[in-house]
Amino acid sequence: MIGFYTEAVAETIVLGEKMGIDADTLYEVLSNSYGQSRIYERNYMEYMKNNNYAPGFSTNLLLKDLKLAKEMADEAGVSLRIGEKLVELYSEIAQQGYGENDMSAAYLSLKDTCKIKQL
Numbered sequence: 346m347i348g349f350y351t352e353a354v355a356e357t358i359v360l361g362e363k364m365g366i367d368a369d370t371l372y373e374v375l376s377n378s379y380g381q382s383r384i385y386e387r388n389y390m391e392y393m394k395n396n397n398y399a400p401g402f403s404t405n406l407l408l409k410d411l412k413l414a415k416e417m418a419d420e421a422g423v424s425l426r427i428g429e430k431l432v433e434l435y436s437e438i439a440q441q442g443y444g445e446n447d448m449s450a451a452y453l454s455l456k457d458t459c460k461i462k463q464l
Contacts, residue, residue, distance in 0.1 A: 347448070348411050348431040350384035355452035357385075358393065359459055368394070392449035404451070405444040408435040 357380075361371040372389050375381060392398055400406075411432045418425045434451075441457065443450040 347384060348407055348435060349427060350382055351388060351407070351448050351451050352431070352434060354385050354388045354449070355455045358389065358452055359455045363459065388449035388452070392447050393452050398443075398446040398450045398453065400445060400447045402448050403445055404435060404439050404448050407448045408432070408439055408444070411435060
């Protein structure tokens with residue numbers, strides 16, 4: 346779930362920025378609706394907003410956990426439709442050079458892809 350939420354936060358902020366919505370305003374709106382989550386609070390307030398990606402929980406650690414979940418699912422015969430895509434996604438993010446950064450660097454990865462300015 347953490348990998349999914351982390352990517353959702355990255356996508357939400359990047360889309361908001363592309364649409365001209367201030368990231369702080371977006372955070373306030375979504376934090377007072379069903380969009381509120383502890384991962385959004387953590388990733389945005391502690392990392393993205395401060396442009397600080399020193400690892401609290403690195404992308405590589407998240408990827409390791411996602412791979413472990415996939416292995417367990419494979420052994421149990423359970424299809425993790427989103428989980429499998431998350432393994433691919435975070436593998437790409439790590440290959441882009443964000444593996445040692447905090448997992449919130451998924452935002453930086455997406456920004457690189459979309460070619461937009463830093464917060």
